[in-house]
Amino acid sequence: xxxxLTRLFGAKHVELAEDIVQETLLKAMHEWPYHGVxxxxxxxxxxxxxxxAIDRLRRESRxxxxxxxxxxxxxxxxxxxxxxxxxxxxxxxxxDQLRMMFxxxxxxxxxxxxxxxxxxxxxxxxxxxxxxxxVVSEETINKRLYxxxxxxxxxxSIEFPPPSELAPRLEHVLATIYxxxxxxxxxxxxxHLIREDLIExxxxxxxxxxxxxxxxxxxxxxxxxxxxxxAARSATRIDADGSIVLLREQDRSKWDGELIALADHHLDRAxxxxxxxxxxxxxxIAAVHAHAATFASTDWRAIIGLYDQLLRLNPSPVIQFxxxxxxxxxxxxxxxxxxxxxxxxxxxxxxxxAARxDLLRDQGRVDEARAAYTLAATLxxxxxxxELLRRKQDACG
Amino acid sequence: MFLFRGGSDMQQASPSDQQAxxxxxxxxxxxxxxxxxxxxxEPLSYGAGKVLSGRTMKMTDGPFAEGKEIVGGYxxxxxxxxxxxxxxxKGCPIFENDxxxxxRVVMEM
Numbered sequence: 001x002x003x004x005l006t007r008l009f010g011a012k013h014v015e016l017a018e019d020i021v022q023e024t025l026l027k028a029m030h031e032w033p034y035h036g037v038x039x040x041x042x043x044x045x046x047x048x049x050x051x052x053a054i055d056r057l058r059r060e061s062r063x064x065x066x067x068x069x070x071x072x073x074x075x076x077x078x079x080x081x082x083x084x085x086x087x088x089x090x091x092x093x094x095x096d097q098l099r100m101m102f103x104x105x106x107x108x109x110x111x112x113x114x115x116x117x118x119x120x121x122x123x124x125x126x127x128x129x130x131x132x133x134x135v136v137s138e139e140t141i142n143k144r145l146y147x148x149x150x151x152x153x154x155x156x157s158i159e160f161p162p163p164s165e166l167a168p169r170l171e172h173v174l175a176t177i178y179x180x181x182x183x184x185x186x187x188x189x190x191x192h193l194i195r196e197d198l199i200e201x202x203x204x205x206x207x208x209x210x211x212x213x214x215x216x217x218x219x220x221x222x223x224x225x226x227x228x229x230x231a232a233r234s235a236t237r238i239d240a241d242g243s244i245v246l247l248r249e250q251d252r253s254k255w256d257g258e259l260i261a262l263a264d265h266h267l268d269r270a271x272x273x274x275x276x277x278x279x280x281x282x283x284x285i286a287a288v289h290a291h292a293a294t295f296a297s298t299d300w301r302a303i304i305g306l307y308d309q310l311l312r313l314n315p316s317p318v319i320q321f322x323x324x325x326x327x328x329x330x331x332x333x334x335x336x337x338x339x340x341x342x343x344x345x346x347x348x349x350x351x352x353x354a355a356r357x358d359l360l361r362d363q364g365r366v367d368e369a370r371a372a373y374t375l376a377a378t379l380x381x382x383x384x385x386x387e388l389l390r391r392k393q394d395a396c397g
Numbered sequence: 398m399f400l401f402r403g404g405s406d407m408q409q410a411s412p413s414d415q416q417a418x419x420x421x422x423x424x425x426x427x428x429x430x431x432x433x434x435x436x437x438x439e440p441l442s443y444g445a446g447k448v449l450s451g452r453t454m455k456m457t458d459g460p461f462a463e464g465k466e467i468v469g470g471y472x473x474x475x476x477x478x479x480x481x482x483x484x485x486x487k488g489c490p491i492f493e494n495d496x497x498x499x500x501r502v503v504m505e506m
Contacts, residue, residue: 082423
């Protein structure tokens, strides 16, 4: 709704759009307890927001700097309500959300501002919620939003990028969605390791992209498949106490078969596309895991092969690191440790030291393993991660 | 300037007819706007109206006489001459309801 209203008023008035949505929700909070929840709440909210928008335009349209293409139409009663109706109808709202996605993920905005703006305007998160999601103060989020809106205004109208720029701009959108997902799936800074709300929003936004002819592309399906494979396992990743359960120990019977089937479907669609992206390979790796009956029977050779492909696309230490873990599974901990030694540039990551600890432990080098776990624990802020590392240190005796 | 007369009183119509009718007006006006020729204008209510007349400003209630003669609204377009304006006026949905469009030139004084 914010996206559609912003398109109506123009990017300069994104706050007016937010105001109207907020006013609509307030109205619902006042009226629903007394008159009951309407039969179709979404339609009620839509109607109220539309009427508020029309009221504001009636009262203020001369003072508002509107977009050239619809200013005359919004300033005359002849066309005001039908123009507003048309711009706020359902199919056009879906398109508006996509346009807004491209605008929020504009390369001129720093990533953290992109995420804050996307959560505020596309996902309807409040400032306190966004602040909580990233464990920063509300003031920080307000600052980020303020700067993002300033940059946003400079963009003027909110449009799809031209075909020549679509692919690189889409990359930015996908990167932001994936970041949102990862923050939900592997919260770096939150008491709860998994934040369902962020995961759901990331899935929803990506799904929306697959439903539009312009953005229905292989890499979008690949990212959606990748996120779905991960989401299918999310319920088994933590136990009742909120502690991490490793892939090796997860109860595979509780993985969500429906989500895996949906992921398979999108992976098929992804492979049918022209381009090959990182998301394709990462989704393929996730698919191998999702279809392995047990940890031991996982096709590690296939996974190593896929990591090799990934390294050709993007030679990064994180991928080398993950490949080394797969080598350890396929060829034993000594071979894995050897591969891990070759990885340079991850010395600041708790994951690297935790994995090094595992491989040392498996080779019986418990003292070195304990030191690696201790070092890893100093490098993460996540309570769940710390708890897991503590358990591993204790197991070293 | 277009002066619209007659047609049917949309405030009496069912909401869905009203909406369908407004959509037709929108399509027509949208087209004029897309050509960059829309200046502005408003519909006028068929309801309460007053007429002040004469030196004494005698006040009488409207609306007035035959429905056909009631001005239902106005629209100002930018056209190079009266013929172009009349051409633009041909798309007006008011003709479906037997109304008329009076096309006039705003006087430059």
